[in-house]
Amino acid sequence: xxxxxxxxxxxxxxxxxxxxxxxxxxxxxxxxxxxxxxxxxxxxxxxxxxxxxxxxxxxxxxxxxxxxxxxxxxxxxxxxxxxxxxxxxxxxxxxxxxxxxxxxxxxxxx
Amino acid sequence: xxxxxxxxxxxxxxxxxxxxxxxxxxxxxxxxxxxxxxxxxxxxxxxxxxxxxxxxxxxxxxxxxxxxxxxxxxxxxxxxxxxxxxxxxxxxxxxxxxxxxxxxxxxxxxxxx
Numbered sequence: 001x002x003x004x005x006x007x008x009x010x011x012x013x014x015x016x017x018x019x020x021x022x023x024x025x026x027x028x029x030x031x032x033x034x035x036x037x038x039x040x041x042x043x044x045x046x047x048x049x050x051x052x053x054x055x056x057x058x059x060x061x062x063x064x065x066x067x068x069x070x071x072x073x074x075x076x077x078x079x080x081x082x083x084x085x086x087x088x089x090x091x092x093x094x095x096x097x098x099x100x101x102x103x104x105x106x107x108x109x110x
Numbered sequence: 111x112x113x114x115x116x117x118x119x120x121x122x123x124x125x126x127x128x129x130x131x132x133x134x135x136x137x138x139x140x141x142x143x144x145x146x147x148x149x150x151x152x153x154x155x156x157x158x159x160x161x162x163x164x165x166x167x168x169x170x171x172x173x174x175x176x177x178x179x180x181x182x183x184x185x186x187x188x189x190x191x192x193x194x195x196x197x198x199x200x201x202x203x204x205x206x207x208x209x210x211x212x213x214x215x216x217x218x219x220x221x222x223x
Binding site: 031032034036042043044045046049051088092093094095096097098099100101102103 | 141143145152153154155158160165166168198200202208209211212213214215216217
C-alpha cells in the first residue's frame with residue numbers, strides 16, 4: 001500500500017467550476033498535511049497546509065482534513081485557466097520527511 | 111527573503127561519472143531535504159539534514175549521499191551515475207520541525223547519457 005494516494009487524473013473542469021481533489025494516507029500518526037501545486041517544468045509551490053480536523057479556507061482554496069478516515073481533500077472554487085497544473089498531496093509523519101502522492105493533473109477549460 | 115536556490119540548474123553527465131548538486135536554504139532555515147522527481151516514480155524522499163546531521167534517509171542506494179555545512183547549505187552527491195538517475199532533483203528547506211512547511215527550490219535537472 002502506498003503511503004499517500006491521490007485520485008487518478010487527469011481532471012478536466014470548465015472555467016468557473018469547482019475542482020475537487022482527494023488524498024488518502026496510510027500512517028495514522030501523520031500530523032501535518034500539505035497541498036502543493038506544480039506547473040509543468042517548475043518546482044512545487046505550497047498552496048495550503050492543514051493540521052487539524054475540519055476545513056481551512058484561503059481565498060478560492062479549501063482544504064479539508066478527516067484524520068479518522070485518513071483523508072484530506074482540496075477544493076478549488078471558481079476555477080481559472082491559471083489553476084491548470086498538477087496538484088500534489090504531501091503528508092508528514094513526524095520523521096522529518098514528506099511523503100507525496102503521485103499528483104492529480106487539473107485542466108481548466110476556458 | 112530570498113528563496114531556496116539550487117545550482118546548477120541543468121546538468122548533462124555520462125554513465126559512470128559522479129555529480130554534486132548544491133542547495134542554499136532560505137535564510138534562517140536549518141533543515142534541508144532532498145527529493146528526486148521522475149515521471150514514473152513521482153517525488154521520492156532522498157534525505158534530510160538539520161544542523162549538519164542526517165535525521166532521515168529514503169530508500170536509495172548508497173551511491174546517493176549528502177551533507178550539510180554549518181551555514182545550512184547542503185550538497186548531494188551521486189556517484190557512478192546510471193541512466194535511471196536522470197531526474198529533477200529538488201531541494202526543500204524549512205525551520206526544522208515536522209509540522210513546518212517545506213519550501214522548494216527550482217531544482218536541478220540531471221540528464222545521464
